[in-house]
Amino acid sequence: MASVPQITSQLVLWAASCVALIVGSLPAAAQGRPLKIGQLSDMSGIVRDLSGPGTTVAMKLAIEDFGGSVLGRPIELLTADHLNKPDVGLGIARRWYDEGVTAIFDIGITTVALGMQEISKDKNKLVVYLSTASSDLTGAKCSPNGIHWTYNNYSQALGVVNRLIEQKNDSWYFMTVNYGYGVNVERDTTEMIKKAGGTIVGSTKHAFDTTDYSSDLLKAQGSAAKVIALATTTSHAGNIVKQADEFGVRPKQQLAALSLTLHDTKAMGLKTAQGLLETAPYYWDQNDKTRAFAKRYFDRFGKMPNMIQASAYGAVLHYLNAVKSAGTDDTAAVNKAMRETPINDFMTTNGSIRPDGRVMRPMFVFEAKKPEESKGEWDLYKQVAEIPADKAFAPADPALCPLAK
Structure with missing residues (x-):
């Protein structure tokens, strides 16, 4: 008969073998x-x-x-x-x-x-x-x-600016959200407008939590600019477009919602969003x-x-x-x-x-359809242009970023 120590030793070995077998049978992820x-x-x-x-x-x-x-x-x-x-x-x-x-x-x-x-x-x-x-x-x-x-804000604005400038909309007024993003959008978009031969006739800034844009819209209307550029976040843009229509901004002046995305267009509905432009790398259809x-x-x-x-x-x-x-x-x-x-x-x-x-x-320019052009709830855009990758983004600048050297 085996001694107690021998039995104990055998039990330990048996238990260890069982653990090894169990672990070995588990999926690798476990x-x-x-x-x-x-x-x-x-x-x-x-x-x-x-x-x-x-x-x-x-x-x-x-x-x-x-x-x-x-x-x-x-x-x-x-x-x-x-x-x-x-x-x-x-x-x-x-x-x-x-x-x-x-x-x-x-x-x-x-x-x-x-x-x-x-x-x-x-x-x-x-x-x-x-x-x-x-x-x-x-x-x-x-x-x-x-x-x-x-x-980025450069690529998102580029397609909108190029298309509107091509249509002879060469004077612009900015409505800008007053924090880092909005300042960047106005800065970069101003540069591309001037490069394309356009001019900036004025701008106003609004706080991030603003909901009433009437004062800024009146100034934008008074500027007689051909385009009112919305250098705002995606959520601000939709609200400004709706209020702009209440003021009768369109069709006398164009609206350039520089941060427009699919969900904004869906929320506004095509009756309001029709004709607005989005520059993006993807559209579902x-x-x-x-x-x-x-x-x-x-x-x-x-x-x-x-x-x-x-x-x-x-x-x-x-x-x-x-x-x-x-x-x-x-x-x-x-x-x-x-x-x-x-x-x-x-x-x-x-x-x-x-x-x-x-x-x-590459980036693509999409135009919001007219209501009668849409064939379904999410049929919101038609593609009107493509921008190759080397044109869609500003060149790397070693003066700003040492990694670009």
């Missing part, structure tokens, strides 16, 4: 610590429809399509609402990075985004901007750890690939994706493929892989990331 990525966005405020919960859906679709794990680790998506407050947003970002989040996506409001450039450098982690437009992110505030993925993604997204969320929400899918897939290719979540290795790999998804073919962090891709 064996490693999670790879954590985050979405930091406006989830409840005035620009939630620009990105918000809709972007969460697109990011989840990308994770699912990737297979849910990478390098034997489950992929975990964290989401948070920064409430459009820098202290809240940057506090969340610091905590996430300290808790192992390797990359934060989306961001939105410029004041949070500019702070994210510094935090991502300090923490040596990645940040990928989806719904942030400020061109300063690849200019004076550029960072080796920041990637400006979807668009462009081709079979864009429609296929839009159908999956609609089935999940009940709305068609705008350019931000569509781009979130490609950004997450590109990041996860870079982790897989690098064989690690190390920031430098993944950043290198992302920048060396062409961007290919349903909305972009052979896109690239410049040294300053700017993603280079």
Whole structure:
């Protein structure tokens, strides 16, 4: 008969063997610590429809399509609402990075985004901007750890300006939201208007929380400018357009809603939005690939994706493929892989990331249809122009961003 020590030893060996068998039979994703990525966005405020919960859906679709794990680790998506407050947003970002989040996506409001450039450098982690437009992110505030993925205020304004200037609308008046984003939009758009032979006849600035634009609209009307340019956020633009129609601005003066996106057009309705222009890298009804993604997204969320929400899918897939290719979540290795790999998804073919962090891709100019032209609830746009990638974004400027050298 075996002694007690021998029996104990045998039981320990048997238990260890059982544990090894159980672990060996688990899926690879269950064996490693999670790879954590985050979405930091406006989830409840005035620009939630620009990105918000809709972007969460697109990011989840990308994770699912990737297979849910990478390098034997489950992929975990964290989401948070920064409430459009820098202290809240940057506090969340610091905590996430300290808790192992390797990359934060989306961001939105410029004041949070500019702070994210510094935090991502300090923490040596990645940040990928989806719904942030400020061109300063690849200019004076550029960072080796920041990637400006979807668009910027330059590309968003360019198609609108070019098309209106071509139609002999050469005098402009700005209505500008008085914070970093609006100032950037007016600055960059002013430069492209003058370059195209146009003139600026005046401007007014309104606070971020303004809801009554009557005073500014009266000044814009009095300027006799051919175009009233709305250097405002996506949420402000829709309200200004509605109030402008109450004042009878159109058709005597054109409105250039420089931040217009799909959900704004949907909210206004085509009776109000008809003729307005949007410059974007994506519209759901462009081709079979864009429609296929839009159908999956609609089935999940009940709305068609705008350019931000569509781009979130490609950004997450590109990041996860870079982790897989690098064989690690190390920031430098993944950043290198992302920048060396062409961007290919349903909305972009052979896109690239410049040294300053700017993603280079074509942009398209869309015009809101007349009500009688629309064949359905989401049939809102017709494509009227395409801008190649090398023209859609301002050239990298070494004087502003040392990474561009």
